[in-house]
Amino acid sequence: AVVSTQSTGVAMYQCEIQATAEVLGRVYGVLAKRHGRVLSEELKEGSGTFLIAAVLPVAESLGFAEEIRKKTSGFAMPQLVFSHWETLQEDPFWVPTTEEELAHFGELGDSGNIAHDYMMAARKRKGLSTDEQIVVSGEKQRTLKKNK
Secondary structure (H helix, E strand, O other), X not given: OOOOOOOEEEEEEEEEEEEEHHHHXXXXXXXXXXXXXXXXXXXXXXXXXXXXXXXEEHHHOOOHHHHHHHHOOOOEEEEEEEEEEEEEOOOOOOOOOOXXXXXXXXXXXXXXXXXXXXXXXXXXXXXXXXXXXXXOOOOOOOOOOOOO
């Protein structure tokens, strides 16, 4: 029997960030929040600034430069250039089945599944159906006219 696993391709930016030593922690925080990976970090001789090389998913890059400047008070400057495509090893359709998986990931298993999040964002952007609930509580109803 042939077992087929689903995978998701993600476009990646090469990100070069110039930052001072005081704001390195904040730079790493923003990169981690947006699923970026630091490749290297080196100190520029005589200037006291660090040159950080990282990769960042294109899907996570919207507003990245603004956020990194805001978090570092303008002491870090990013530059993004398309680099390559990467395959995520996560199955976007994976659902937990064993008791251990249910305890760890929850009933839906969608917490932390980046491939599923990227897939749902693309489907929503293209106007396709998603597994998002539009009506959460169907019993509640708001009336606009005043009761007298």
